[in-house]
Amino acid sequence: MQYWLMKSEPDTFGIDDLAARKNATEHWDGVRNYQARNFMRDRMKVGDQILFYHSACKTPGVAGIARVVREAYPDHTARNPESKYYDPKASDDDPRWYMVDVQFQRKLSRLITLKELKGNPALDGMALLKKGSRLSIMPVEEAHWRAVLAME
């Protein structure tokens, strides 16, 4: 069992949007960063737990929990010229970009804000809190996972 943090902009797709999806499941398309892609493609397994993080919004923070329900497969939006995620370098032979499916588990009883996370010494060293960290998908250590949920 591994733990992850995935960022999403709530104005576009927040935890409530995930909960409202059919089967509360959505494919995580549009990832166009190699490091984030590699985490999905090479390491994510069905059953892994995810902190659903709201970014680029008024109050950034952890909003809920999701889990991986399908392992990496080609991100078809890369092959669609109509998509804003279109990548002309993606091909059938080399899909280049991948996505996983994630399912809503639960919403936290309250938003645990970035500010609070930064103030928790138990989270020292967490990738999310490192200066200049822009990765949209990152692994979370089990101790950090527990410490975040203990703040709920």
Added chain:
DNA sequence: GCCAACGTTGGC
């Protein structure tokens, strides 16, 4: 809206 940090692109 600003800007720091970071990733990607492309000329050389």
Added chain:
DNA sequence: GCCAACGTTGGC
């Protein structure tokens, strides 16, 4: 392979 220019992310 270097690195300047550019684009994006995301907190504030």
